[in-house]
Amino acid sequence: MENRFTVLNVPETPEFRQKFKIVVTVLLIIFSLLLIRxxxxxxIKVQEMREKSESNAIRYRKIQSLRGVITDRNGDILADNLPSFDVVYMPGIAKNHEQLIQRLQILYNRKNLEIDLSQQFGKTMRPYLPVKLEKNVGMEKVAVVEANSVNLPGLYIDVSPVRLYPKKEMTASLLGYIGEVGKDDLENGESEYSLGDITGKYGVEKVLDxxxxxxxxxxxxxxNVHEKQMQNLGRIEAVPGYNTVLTIDTRLQEAAWLGLNGKAGAVVALDPRDGAILAMVSAPSFDPHLFNAGISAEQWKNLLNNPLSPMTNRVVSGQYPPGSTYKLIVAAAALEEGIITPQTKLFCDGTFTMGNRTFRCWKKHGHGQIELHRAIVESCDVYFYNVGKMLGVDKIAKYANLFGLGKETGINFPNEKSGLIPTQQWKLERLKQPWHPGETISLAIGQGYNLLTPLQLANAYASFANGGTVWQPHLIKRVETAEGRIIKKFEPVKTATIPLSKKTFELLRSALWGVVNEQGGTGRAAMVPNADVCGKTGTAQVVGLPQDPKARRLKKISAFHEDHALFVCFAPRDNPEIVIAIVAENAGHGGAVAAPIARKMMEIYFNIQESDIRPQVANTAETGR
Amino acid sequence: MLFLKFDRSNLHNFDWTLLAIVLSICAIGILNIYSAGYSYDALERQSPFYIKQIQWILLGLIAMIITFSIDYRFLAKGAYVIYCIAIALLILVHIFGYTMHGSQRWLSIGGLAFQPSEVMKLSIILVLARYFEDHKSNQPYKLRELIVPALLIMLPFLLILKQPDLGTALIIVLISASIIFFIGVNWKSFLIASSGALLSAPIVWHFLKDYQKDRLIIFFNPERDPLGAGYHIIQSMIAVGSGGLWGKGFLNGTQTQLKFLPEQQTDFVFSVFAEEWGFTGGFVLIILFMSLVFWSLKIALHARDLSGTVIAFGIVCLFSWQVFINIGMVLGVLPVVGIPLPFLSYGGSAMLSFMAAIGLLMNINAHRFILHR
Known part of the structure; x- marks a missing residue:
């Protein structure tokens, strides 16, 4: 049957079949190519394409955690979180951008508000990706946007946490500030951070980060392709940070800040019984809220280039010549070394000559015959010139080191400086020069190469006040959860004991009491009834401080020629509870400028009313200014 | 009359296999267009495209029955008439046609958009079959004998190119060239013809408008337009590749459902399918197309006369080229050019013309045993 028809099938010749074979081959190749591809x-490429497909469609959105609250020892809040309101713009809903901005502008104008139009908008492939139009706006703008939301499609208010520091500048150099984690932090192997995280940049915020x-x-x-959110694939809730309780007492902090009254300087108060810091003030300071909305390059430059260095915490990073406050150490050294006795009388006629150099006492006509107690009370320089000459530089350094000077106190705080206690060897090594005996003379009254941070000064006096225990100063009392469960408690750390005889302690303690409480004492402005304040004034000459490059630069500005006023004190005399060290830069005499600040703080600490204060003391404070 | 010969032997010889293959591909197409029109967004749910596609398939089956019923020899006899009507329609498009996406391709007939260039695909096959039936030769054709076919090809090519519809114009040329190659062409003539075509290219270029030139430049160099064609190809390759072996599942293709994939119902349907059904699905689909093509080729081989062979072979070429260029494009091996995937892409005119082509194949198959009277 079949044959009959196929014979008649005209085109089916051998050449024809050959052509079909070629066509079949070509078609097989074509389809194979498609299948291979x-x-x-x-x-082969499935993994790569899957990843690309996921990164196309899946967004990982970070949820910022709430930072822990920082409080002082009494529960007063020092750092908290505040909602920041941002005006956010969603192009996909807004449709007509120009009209929207125009409307917003008109609404703002009615309330005399300025619109910040720094954001640039163009045609976007991702119209559902929100754009922050204005960050951290005031409540007026929030009200305008919220009230007119019907007429402002695509504009809404977004809330995110920002840091609030209720005490502002007063605690800024103590608490530090926060910011987005930098590229450097990430490269330094801090794998716990990722880009966009908020981290503490300085101070307590950094230490306790x-x-x-x-x-x-x-x-x-x-x-989807327009960046419109289609569905939630999962959520990991943010875990809030732990709350922190500092050893700070806000009332003292406030008194110290107000006491400095705009002057550059540092105030530190600590508990000599365990090294807990009660107040830490450095002035001038900065507004920590500047960092919330993202500090501008201009503002940042201004802060860094300010000659008064507002970004430096002077309590730990400022180094000053101790002035007469150093006499405590020199006296202790002299007594312990047996160079003098409490009865040793020396003559002060206002000058002391060594070689061809003449050293002056602050009292022009001298103190006459004077023994140790009165020499400290009246801060006689000539007495200590003599003692220093007899002791020599290395003996002074030995005792200074016993008091914890010349090295960091070990406080957990960024950029702590070690200060400087010079020795003969130090000068030979560092300056390649032999020690001149004349240099020991000024060293004995705290002038010369030696430098102390206010914290070192306070801690040295604290070690003296508590009878010879050097504590490591600390700021942090404990870390706890929001519910109050304690995560970590910071125990006081004892770093050294000062091996002075009880007699020496007693003698000097009585002398320091005299400074504040006896007739003719230089620190009478710090006298507080019933508090038995003991202290020592100091007036550090700025001129002649060639070792500190910053000071050298500052010398060119005449206002910086003024002396630094120092005062360090503790109270009560027996079983002291508080030590205060004050440095007021270029402010004049310690007794007149620094001591009244200490008095204010002591009054607050011992809860003494204004009316209890004898008018005479108050007057001294005022004339001292 | 010949075309009334709709006797029982026709039905007896009805090609159920071919119909099964085509309907399988169409079924996949409906599911796929449903998925492409599906969205997570409730408001956009139930896009009517797949319903319309079903309607077009049904209309297509009617067209198929028509081309099956009219003896192909009658159609071949009337090839020049059909060709002239198609040319007239193409000219009408230039006058009355409406423009979509910057291209004037559609005629509106009773509210239905209709693309005359799709008619042209079939009529060029018919007219070439008629020409070679009339000019049978045992020797390879020489240039002189190919002047008429060349003119028959050039006229619709230029008309379609001017719309502009580069893809369809290209398909017209590719099908015709394949037929001429298959019939047999003198090598010298081929060299002269192709060099002539190359020389005339600058003249054609000269007649094009600037935006058409841009389109051509992008066609040959997709990197020039990374956010347009280039972006589409990247998204398409991601869609296909991320499907993996088993696919992401029906309605679960993220590239498709989240609209990263462009032109989902038309040019990029294959990517939708490959993303959701994986290599397994893509493999099955390509095998189905292969079956279609080889089955059609078998019909061409066993056709009773030369015109039947040429028509069937032309249809083989039509399907092969469309499948190869479309899938090659979405897989990123061929440049982006808008050619639909037969029976899978959404589109009425193309569906009708593909179905009519299937009818023709069945027609040729049914008549393979019938004697000349």
Whole structure:
């Protein structure tokens, strides 16, 4: 049957069949190519393409954790979180951008508000990606946007936490500030951070960052090609940071800040019984809220280039010649070394000559015959010139080191400076020069190469006040959860004991009491009834401080030629509870300028009313200014 | 009359296999267009595209029955008439046609958009079949004998190019060239013809408008337009590749459902399918197309006369080229050019013309045993 028809099938010749074979081959090649390519994309490249497909559609959105609250020892809040309101713009909903901005501008104008139009908008491929139009706006703008939301499609208010420091500048150099984690931090192997995290940049915020920052959460969302959120794929809640209780007493902090009254300087108060810091003030300071909305390059430059260095915490990083406050150490050295006795009388006629150099006492006509107690009370320089000459530089350094000077106190705070206690060897090594005996003379009254941070000064006096225990100063009392469960408690650390005889302690303690409480004492402005304040004034000459490059630079400005006023004190005389060290830069005499600040703080510490104060003392304070 | 020969032997010889293959591909197409029109967004749910596609398939089956019923020899006899009507329609498009996406391709007939260039694909096959039936030769054709076919090809090519519809114009040329090659062409003539075509290219270029030139430049160099064609190809390759072996599942293709993939119902349907059904699905689909093509080729081989062979072979070429260029494009091996994937892409005119082509194949198959009277 079949044959009959196929014979008649005209085109089917051998050449014709050959052509078909070629066509079949070509078609097989073509389809094989398609299948091979499909295999390549779907089997070989599947992983790469899956990743690309996911990064196309899946967004990892960070949820910022709430930073822990910082409080003082009494529970007063020093750092808290505040909602920041941002005006956010969603192009996909807004449709007509120009009209929207125009409307917003008109609404703002009615309330005399300025619109910040620094954000640039163009045509966007991702119209559902929100754009922050204005960050951290005031409540007026929030009200305008919220009230007119019907007429402002695509504009809404977004809330995110920012840091609030209720005491502003007063605590800024203590608490530091926060900011987005920098590229450097990430490269330094801090794997716990990721880009966009908030981290403490200075001060307590930096030191306690591991506790304060908590853990940021994340949200996995699927978006479409317009960046519109399609569905939630999962959510890891952010874990808030731990709250921190500092050893600070806000009332003392406030008194110290107000006491400095705009002068550059540092005030530190600590508890001599365990090294807990009660107040830490450095002035001038900065506004920590500047960092909330992202500090501008201009503002940052101004802060860094300010000659008064507002970004430096002077309590730990400022180094000053101790002036007469150093006499305590020199006296202790002299007594312990047996160079003088309490009865040793020396003559002060106002000058002391060594070689061809003449050293002056602050009292022009001298103190006459004077023994140790009165020499400290009246801060006689000539007495200590003599003692220093007899002791020599290295003996002074030995005792200074016993008091913890010349090295960091070990406080957990960024950029602590070690100060400087010179020795003969130090000068030979560092300056390649032999020690001149004349240099020991000024060293004995705290002038010369020696430098102390206010914290070192306070801690040395604290070690003296508590009878010879050197504590490591600390700021942090404890870290706890929001519910009050304690995570970590910071115990006081004892670093050394000063091996002075009881007699020496007693003698000097009585002398320091005299400074404040006896007739003719230089620190009478710090006298507080019933508090038995003991202290020592100091007036550090700025001129002649060639070792400190910063001071050298400042010398060119005449206002910086003024002396630094120092005062360090503790109270009560027996069983002291508080030590205060004050440095007021270029402010004049310690007794007149620094001591009244200490008095204010002591009054607050011992809860003494204004009316209890004898008018005479108050007058001294005022004339001292 | 010949075309009334709709006797029982026709039905007896009805090609159920071919119909099964085509309907399988169409079924996949409906599911796929449903998925492409599907969205997570409730408001956009149930896009009517797949319903319309079903309607077009049904209309297509009617067209198929028509081309199956009219003896192909009658159609071949009337090839020049059909060709002239198609040319007239193409000219009408230039006058009355409406423009979409910057291209004037559609005629509106009773509210239905209709693309005359799709008619042209079939009529060029018919007219070439008629020409070579009339000019049978045992020797390879020489240039002189190919002047008429060349003119028959050039006229619709230029008209379609001017719309502009580069893809369809290209398909017209590719099908015609394949037929001429298959019939047999003198090598010298081929060299002269191709060099002539190359020389005339600058003249054609000269007649093009600036935006058409831009399109051509982008066609040959997609990197020039990374956010347009280049972006589309990247998204398409991601869609296909991320499908993996088993696919992401029906309605679960993220590239498709989240609209990263462009032109989902038309040019990029294959990517939708490959993303959701994986290599497994893509493999099955390509095998189905292969079956279609080889089955059609078998019909061409066993056709009773030369015109039947040429028509069937032309249809083989039509399907092969469309499948190869479309899938090659979405897989990123061929440049982006808008050519639909037969029976899978959404589009009425293309569906009708593909279905009519299937009818023709069945027609040729049914008549393979019938004697000349």
């Amino acid at each position: 499909l295999w390549y994309l779907q089997i 591991p506790y304060l920052r908590g853990r940021s959460g994340a949200e996995l969302v699927e978006v």
